[in-house]
Amino acid sequence: MSRIGVFICHCGENINGTVDCAKVAEAASRVPGVSHSVDYKYMCSDPGQSMIKEAIKEKKLTGVVVGACSPRMHEPTFRRACAEAGLNPYLCEMANLREHCSWVHEKSEATTRKAVDLIKSMIEKVKLNQPLQPIKVPVTRAALVLGGGIAGIQASLDIANAGHQVIMVEREPSIGGHMSQLSETFPTLDCSQCILTPRMVEVAQHPNITLHTYSELESLEGFIGNFKAKIRNKARCVDEKLCTGCGMCAQKCPTKKISSEFNAGLGMRSAIYVPFPQAVPNKPVIDKDHCTFFQKGKCKVCEKVCPTKAIRYDQEDRIIDVEVGAVVLATGFDVLGTDFFPEYGYGRYKDVINGLQFERLASASGPTLGVIKRPSDGKVPETVVFVACAGSRDPAKGIEYCSKICCMYTAKHAMLYKHKVHEGSAYVFYMDIRAGGKMYDEFVRRAIEEDDVKYVRGRVSRIYEEDGKLVVKGADTLLGHEPLEIRADLVVLATAGVASSGAEELAQKLHVSYDSHHFFAEAHPKLRPVETNTAGIFLAGACQSPRDIPETVSQASGAASKVAGLFSQEELTREPLVAVVNRTAPPLYSTCTGCGLCMPACPYQAIEMEEIRTRDGTVVKVAAKVNPGLCQGCGTCVALCRVKAIDLQGYTNEQIYAELMAL
Amino acid sequence: MGAITHSRKSNSLPALLQKFTGVAVSRCYQCGKCSAGCPLAEEMDYTPSRILRMLQLGLDGHEDSILRSFSLWVCLACETCYARCPQEVDIPKMMDFLRAESVSRKKVNPRGRDLLKFHQTLLDSVRYTGRLYEVGLIAGYKARTLNIFQDLMLAPRLYLLGKLKLFPHFIKNRKSLSRIYEKTGA
Amino acid sequence: MTKIGYYPGCSLLGTAREYDESLRAILPRMGVELVDVPDWNCCGASSAHMLNHELSLSLPARILSSAENKGITDMLVPCAACYNRFVMTIHELNEDSKLRARVADITGLDYRGTIHPLNILEFLEKRTDAVKAATALPFERNVACYYGCLLVRPPTVMKFDRSEDPRTMDDLMSAVGANPVDWAFKVECCGAGLSITSPALVGKLSGRIIENAVKSGAEAIIVACPLCHANLDMRRSAINKAAGKKYTVPVLYITQAVGLAMGLKEKELGLHRHLVKVRFPADRGAAQAPTHAQPAADSEPAQTEEA
Amino acid sequence: MSEFEPKIIAFVCNWCTYAGADLTGTSRIKYASNVRIVRLPCTGRIDFMLLMKAFSRGADGVIVSGCHPNDCHYTSGNFHARRRWIVFKSLLDFMGIDVRRIHFAWVSAAEGAKWAEVVNSVVNDVRALGPYDGYKNLAPIAADWRIQDAG
Ligand SMILES: Cc1cc2nc3c(=O)[nH]c(=O)nc-3n(C[C@H](O)[C@H](O)[C@H](O)COP(=O)(O)OP(=O)(O)OC[C@H]3O[C@@H](n4cnc5c(N)ncnc54)[C@H](O)[C@@H]3O)c2cc1C
Ligand SMILES: Cc1cc2nc3c(=O)[nH]c(=O)nc-3n(C[C@H](O)[C@H](O)[C@H](O)COP(=O)(O)OP(=O)(O)OC[C@H]3O[C@@H](n4cnc5c(N)ncnc54)[C@H](O)[C@@H]3O)c2cc1C
Ligand code: SF4
Ligand code: SF4
Ligand code: SF4
Numbered sequence A: 001m002s003r004i005g006v007f008i009c010h011c012g013e014n015i016n017g018t019v020d021c022a023k024v025a026e027a028a029s030r031v032p033g034v035s036h037s038v039d040y041k042y043m044c045s046d047p048g049q050s051m052i053k054e055a056i057k058e059k060k061l062t063g064v065v066v067g068a069c070s071p072r073m074h075e076p077t078f079r080r081a082c083a084e085a086g087l088n089p090y091l092c093e094m095a096n097l098r099e100h101c102s103w104v105h106e107k108s109e110a111t112t113r114k115a116v117d118l119i120k121s122m123i124e125k126v127k128l129n130q131p132l133q134p135i136k137v138p139v140t141r142a143a144l145v146l147g148g149g150i151a152g153i154q155a156s157l158d159i160a161n162a163g164h165q166v167i168m169v170e171r172e173p174s175i176g177g178h179m180s181q182l183s184e185t186f187p188t189l190d191c192s193q194c195i196l197t198p199r200m201v202e203v204a205q206h207p208n209i210t211l212h213t214y215s216e217l218e219s220l221e222g223f224i225g226n227f228k229a230k231i232r233n234k235a236r237c238v239d240e241k242l243c244t245g246c247g248m249c250a251q252k253c254p255t256k257k258i259s260s261e262f263n264a265g266l267g268m269r270s271a272i273y274v275p276f277p278q279a280v281p282n283k284p285v286i287d288k289d290h291c292t293f294f295q296k297g298k299c300k301v302c303e304k305v306c307p308t309k310a311i312r313y314d315q316e317d318r319i320i321d322v323e324v325g326a327v328v329l330a331t332g333f334d335v336l337g338t339d340f341f342p343e344y345g346y347g348r349y350k351d352v353i354n355g356l357q358f359e360r361l362a363s364a365s366g367p368t369l370g371v372i373k374r375p376s377d378g379k380v381p382e383t384v385v386f387v388a389c390a391g392s393r394d395p396a397k398g399i400e401y402c403s404k405i406c407c408m409y410t411a412k413h414a415m416l417y418k419h420k421v422h423e424g425s426a427y428v429f430y431m432d433i434r435a436g437g438k439m440y441d442e443f444v445r446r447a448i449e450e451d452d453v454k455y456v457r458g459r460v461s462r463i464y465e466e467d468g469k470l471v472v473k474g475a476d477t478l479l480g481h482e483p484l485e486i487r488a489d490l491v492v493l494a495t496a497g498v499a500s501s502g503a504e505e506l507a508q509k510l511h512v513s514y515d516s517h518h519f520f521a522e523a524h525p526k527l528r529p530v531e532t533n534t535a536g537i538f539l540a541g542a543c544q545s546p547r548d549i550p551e552t553v554s555q556a557s558g559a560a561s562k563v564a565g566l567f568s569q570e571e572l573t574r575e576p577l578v579a580v581v582n583r584t585a586p587p588l589y590s591t592c593t594g595c596g597l598c599m600p601a602c603p604y605q606a607i608e609m610e611e612i613r614t615r616d617g618t619v620v621k622v623a624a625k626v627n628p629g630l631c632q633g634c635g636t637c638v639a640l641c642r643v644k645a646i647d648l649q650g651y652t653n654e655q656i657y658a659e660l661m662a663l
Numbered sequence B: 001m002g003a004i005t006h007s008r009k010s011n012s013l014p015a016l017l018q019k020f021t022g023v024a025v026s027r028c029y030q031c032g033k034c035s036a037g038c039p040l041a042e043e044m045d046y047t048p049s050r051i052l053r054m055l056q057l058g059l060d061g062h063e064d065s066i067l068r069s070f071s072l073w074v075c076l077a078c079e080t081c082y083a084r085c086p087q088e089v090d091i092p093k094m095m096d097f098l099r100a101e102s103v104s105r106k107k108v109n110p111r112g113r114d115l116l117k118f119h120q121t122l123l124d125s126v127r128y129t130g131r132l133y134e135v136g137l138i139a140g141y142k143a144r145t146l147n148i149f150q151d152l153m154l155a156p157r158l159y160l161l162g163k164l165k166l167f168p169h170f171i172k173n174r175k176s177l178s179r180i181y182e183k184t185g186a
Numbered sequence C: 001m002t003k004i005g006y007y008p009g010c011s012l013l014g015t016a017r018e019y020d021e022s023l024r025a026i027l028p029r030m031g032v033e034l035v036d037v038p039d040w041n042c043c044g045a046s047s048a049h050m051l052n053h054e055l056s057l058s059l060p061a062r063i064l065s066s067a068e069n070k071g072i073t074d075m076l077v078p079c080a081a082c083y084n085r086f087v088m089t090i091h092e093l094n095e096d097s098k099l100r101a102r103v104a105d106i107t108g109l110d111y112r113g114t115i116h117p118l119n120i121l122e123f124l125e126k127r128t129d130a131v132k133a134a135t136a137l138p139f140e141r142n143v144a145c146y147y148g149c150l151l152v153r154p155p156t157v158m159k160f161d162r163s164e165d166p167r168t169m170d171d172l173m174s175a176v177g178a179n180p181v182d183w184a185f186k187v188e189c190c191g192a193g194l195s196i197t198s199p200a201l202v203g204k205l206s207g208r209i210i211e212n213a214v215k216s217g218a219e220a221i222i223v224a225c226p227l228c229h230a231n232l233d234m235r236r237s238a239i240n241k242a243a244g245k246k247y248t249v250p251v252l253y254i255t256q257a258v259g260l261a262m263g264l265k266e267k268e269l270g271l272h273r274h275l276v277k278v279r280f281p282a283d284r285g286a287a288q289a290p291t292h293a294q295p296a297a298d299s300e301p302a303q304t305e306e307a
Numbered sequence D: 001m002s003e004f005e006p007k008i009i010a011f012v013c014n015w016c017t018y019a020g021a022d023l024t025g026t027s028r029i030k031y032a033s034n035v036r037i038v039r040l041p042c043t044g045r046i047d048f049m050l051l052m053k054a055f056s057r058g059a060d061g062v063i064v065s066g067c068h069p070n071d072c073h074y075t076s077g078n079f080h081a082r083r084r085w086i087v088f089k090s091l092l093d094f095m096g097i098d099v100r101r102i103h104f105a106w107v108s109a110a111e112g113a114k115w116a117e118v119v120n121s122v123v124n125d126v127r128a129l130g131p132y133d134g135y136k137n138l139a140p141i142a143a144d145w146r147i148q149d150a151g
């Protein structure tokens, strides 16, 4: 027979003002199985807690119900008190008499009756509560960082500097991400490469960081603290250990007319190449799709010229297994190409470029050595039109969200252009100027006031070529909505920032949620911005939504500190509110029929099928089994199981039925 | 301009527009792209985005100005605006509605009357013959607008080229057309 | 012979006679026979659409229903304006069952939704091979293919080609040996509906189209719509007046251009009915493609001077 | 005789609606006291038997409320709940329970006021429907909690 203790809290007048607490306590005392029932002014106060502890000891209570505020507020408090008195904390439940009763109803009989109902139902529930032990899982103190942009770099360095191992995976031949392509950066106009390359080198040299470039994640299994990852090292066709990065191969490779990804299509590279001179690692890869030897079976010039004999045409992809305790997703973003825009020519006009291409034109290390020249004929443009929100905030054809970074980089572009071509005219077509950030609006004002950039409020309807000029038809809504035509030499579209290609597949591989635009979803938009809903997987940078460098770096450090916090523990403890499949004595072993329905329904892949064997090893039955490390306790499987073989600890069928029966 | 009135009353122009066509003026975020691409914007007294703005704001006199505007009549339903509007505001549909409203409230712009007559003449021709009778159309239109000389030079040449027929085509089942006209109240 | 439904529309019996003539002239080469929609009426053109929504749906619905009753499934509609009205009507009727019932009540006919209107470009595109095979005198000219608004807009409903830079007609013209120029006004509005009421305005709008075509090196403008043709051809004097220039570039229906490539005679194709004489600069054609040098010279002098 | 006061059982998820109802409390927004909240981890935990039990215990109406679509704490539990609802509906019909006695809602942790509205409107609706007296018929069915719910 249970011996339940009931403790009704007045919360000063907060509860007692509307609910007759004494009456509730009295009613509770008459419920079978209740051996102690009191009311008190402030249950959470020290004397209140002592009351509970003493009652547990004196009356040898087998369960405790506290009728007070929301369990979301004080459940931990009272469970701790129970534990201190030697009662398993999971034998304590709270009835919400304040938020769900006294604060929301008038003082009346009915309100007190409701309070009694709430208490009674918790008494019935707690009678069926089982003592539970928190789940302990070990932690592998190594982190997997996916993506080697500034987000991945920052997160890796922070984690590595905290003394933990980092395995960094970057799918391109070099780390650096988009930041390595930028010319100068707002709002300070410092040179992007100058601040980035030292960090890249630091990553390469850090004793705690293992770098896998030209690699991708093959699969990820396991759970927080205990992930197993497979990484595919794509064949570079170059022996990295032998290669000294001398560059002879790229210089001599006869296949040179390949559009350079790093230069956003504005420059050329060879078939064996290093994406850019400051690349980390500074080791080339052979682009098999373009290499003459791989395509036609002849050439091998690189092999001949390589002084260290590092070329390996027969190299194959390698799969590497690693074990990690946490994952940081930092796979960044992409921008739309100009061919996305029908009314701006479907990418047909060479002198309509996107923002990244402009960065390359303005970069001292770019294809024009930083001189702004238009792609079609290499002339310095006299009039440049910048089009903001290209593809962004365009539910019809593009994406409905604001890409956040383009207002700022457009102001920067216009400014850089004016700094380089003093006599030129720069126009910016915009809808709103979004420049929230330290020194951001000042930056935009500088472009307008000091550099004479003309901001036109309106969208561009169409761009076409006529007489060697690009005719830009827009509207100035501040000038009475009349159409406006500007004949430009160069048009720069601030194209929308979108999820990096392959983000959706990656999210599915990792079982993290993502939004309809394939950006990874944070656990809570305000309070858990660097966590995903999957424990142990964290987010950094533009893979969550487009963002600028300062924000990316702060988030990366945030994610790193979460990882470091995780790794500071010997073992992880988790609430034991997980599903279990019942196990009965032979001959049944379990009422589970092995139908397997629960398996695909579990959002966390926590359920597997297990063979139950007799002592001599013969399989007698296949039954479901829940991995308590993975189970998050949602209960979906329980609702689904037709024979009710699977149940959720803390919310078992019988507990809830009992609770209902008392209501 | 007057003060902001609460024009979101159920009989306000935007409310009626939404009710009968589904076009919600609040969707328009005033980017001006429609006006920028409209081939006839220069001929209009209010460009499409401006009409939308006036509908959104609903200041005293705005509705009247819109219904009396020439824009309604010069818009050709070329659909350029709608094809490019990022917010998918169906401006041609809106124009159709406003035009009909302008006719029924007798607020047709003086310069729009010619166009109205043209369309009416054409529909008359279809009503009585079942098809479009071009000579009749031109003659009827010119008569209605007293614009006799406008195309005087062109018609005989078209006739010589075999492009104009002096007698109309009649379809057989003209009753079925009368029915359509009656039932649609045209 | 494949039989296919045919809705000529009013223009093709009148001002656009040559469109009908040239279409009928090239059909045998493609093994197609036309079946007229019985007792068809006018689709209501833009006028119904401008003034009375229900009328603008009921007039086309009557046609669609009568065609369906005749067992027509594919219906060729050469006039882009009529085609647009049909597609829009079908779209609206399919979207809204109440409206569909209302329209059925108005017309007294049941629209079942089994009919599929085809525009001239879709029709020809499906038969590109036949067109190619029948090409005898490659049409070796720089042409500007002009689509106008009605074939492509609104894109969500028309779902035909790329709305801002369609290519079907360009591909067809390439197939008959022409060189389609890359130009910027393929889908710009010519001012169609204002043709009769405001010729000056049409002059301005159509003038820009002609100007860009000529600048891009076009020797001919190819169209697929009687309204486009009317504005670019019949309104040439207004255009020239607005531009202060004398544009002589001829405007051909795609069926006429295809017909010329098939070696058909000027008269069969109704080229003599144009106000702007169909004449090509002699130099290039004469020097490089003697076979095709003479389509204009061969013919009897057109009765009209360019306006 | 005073007006009939229906008894409403609300099954809510811990993360969104339970917290939302807490907020109703902290905001001191008043609502009808006819409702009893049962806390569950997720609406995905709700099966047909829970609803049956509630009705068999004399509930006149049931509210099921959880996170908005895409906001589910467990990524997809609320979708499961929704999907299962379709099956529930036909079963309810079969059992002779008016489907209007069950109300689905989305109330997030920030929607304290909305929770009050939901409760009040359901109480009013069910009050209009009158008491549910078919529970006696349900008792034998509900007694066997291993019944298949066909979900
Ligand atoms: C035109 C332009 C101008 C800009 N100018 C500025 C500026 O002036 N100032 C400023 O603060 N910000 C600027 N930004 C924003 C800045 O580029 C971003 O904030 C920054 O690059 C985000 O870094 P990231 O590491 O999150 O993403 P990224 O830079 O995109 O890096 C992601 C990395 O992950 C890799 N990756 C992707 N998928 C995988 C995968 N599946 N597996 C392994 N690796 C993968 C990619 O190859 C890449 O190296 C600009 C952006 C643009 C487009
Ligand atoms: C009107 C308004 C509406 C807002 N709405 C939203 C919203 O809807 N969504 C949103 O995301 N954000 C919103 N914000 C922004 C949000 O309030 C801030 O982002 C957030 O409060 C910042 O938190 P903080 O801890 O950095 O600073 P604060 O909230 O300012 O906290 C700083 C704390 O430090 C204490 N303190 C100050 N000096 C000292 C000292 N010398 N020693 C010790 N303690 C000190 C202060 O007393 C205070 O408690 C809003 C802000 C305002 C003003
Ligand atoms: S336990 Fe909760 S209800 Fe009681 S006094 Fe503390 S805060 Fe108030
Ligand atoms: S030539 Fe050989 S050593 Fe030099 S960069 Fe190429 S592969 Fe490396
Ligand atoms: S083998 Fe390939 S990579 Fe090497 S030099 Fe030849 S083309 Fe270049």
Ligand code: SF4
Residues within 6 Å of the ligand: A388, A389, A390, A392, A393, A401, A402, A403, A404, A405, A406, A407, A408, A432, A433, A434, A494
């Ligand atoms: S940041 Fe500026 S340019 Fe970019 S989408 Fe937002 S408003 Fe448009």
Ligand code: SF4
Residues within 6 Å of the ligand: A581, A591, A592, A593, A594, A595, A596, A597, A598, A599, A623, A624, A640, A641, A642, A643, A644, A645, A646
């Ligand atoms: S636990 Fe239930 S649902 Fe899962 S396999 Fe067993 S019987 Fe099937």
Ligand code: SF4
Residues within 6 Å of the ligand: A578, A579, A601, A602, A603, A604, A605, A606, A607, A626, A630, A631, A632, A633, A634, A635, A636, A637, A638, A648
């Ligand atoms: S309770 Fe949820 S997370 Fe746990 S096993 Fe069941 S479905 Fe999976």
Ligand code: SF4
Residues within 6 Å of the ligand: B027, B028, B029, B030, B031, B032, B033, B034, B035, B048, B049, B052, B081, B084, B085, B086, B087, B088, B089, B091
């Ligand atoms: S294009 Fe659309 S959103 Fe922009 S002003 Fe016009 S109607 Fe409004």
Ligand code: SF4
Residues within 6 Å of the ligand: B034, B037, B038, B039, B040, B041, B048, B074, B075, B076, B077, B078, B079, B080, B081, B082, B091, B092, B095
């Ligand atoms: S439909 Fe009317 S308003 Fe829209 S672009 Fe064409 S003419 Fe202008």
